[in-house]
Amino acid sequence: MATTPRLLERYNKEIIPQMRKKFAIKNNLAVPHLEKIVINMGVGEALDDVKVLDKAMVELGLITGQKPIIRRAKKAISNFKVRENHPVGCKVTLRSKIMYEFMDRLINIAMPRIRDFRGISIKSFDKAGNYTLGLADQSIFSEIEYDKIGRAQGMDISFVIKNSKTPGYSRELLKLFGMPFQMRHELTE
Secondary structure, three states: OOOOOHHHHHHHHHHHHHHHHHHOOOOHHHOOEEEEEEEEEEOHHHHOOHHHHHHHHHHHHHHHOOOOEEEEOOOOEHHHOEOOOOEEEEEEEEOHHHHHHHHHHHHHHHHHHOOOOOOEOOOOEOOOOOEEEEEOOHHHOOOOOHHHOOOOOOEEEEEEEEOOOOHHHHHHHHHHHOOOEOOOOOOOO
């Protein structure tokens, strides 16, 4: 028997009514919602050693619970010794229940494990209202065994939000999901 993820239940029961009230949205289907989460790992060292890319793919698969696909260079760049069609990274696109379960683990388990964490930047929204978060180390995820990490591998996590008219709608949606944005501190001297 399949269970509904906690964040999906919260979205349906709490977030939709709050968003409708705050932004005077008349229809439930017009409320902004997460369409997908895309996790991308750029592995530049894969040009010299293919095993680095294989290790990154295994780790990304453990973190997301889904098999990553290889990203290849679209064109050759001689300064970086990149040839066209060479593997340069991997990515995963999460949708539906897996997406909400990953977001729950990211917000409630992984982010609190970041050293000296004071919240994520509020400036990473694009004009369409999508949010991109950069992480410097994969070891914050509990699925990764710290002793088996060869090197720190960063990743970009993009939250694609549908029906968002402005970044303000998306910011409020992610804040209601529990995303820990930085608090602004104004000095009054």
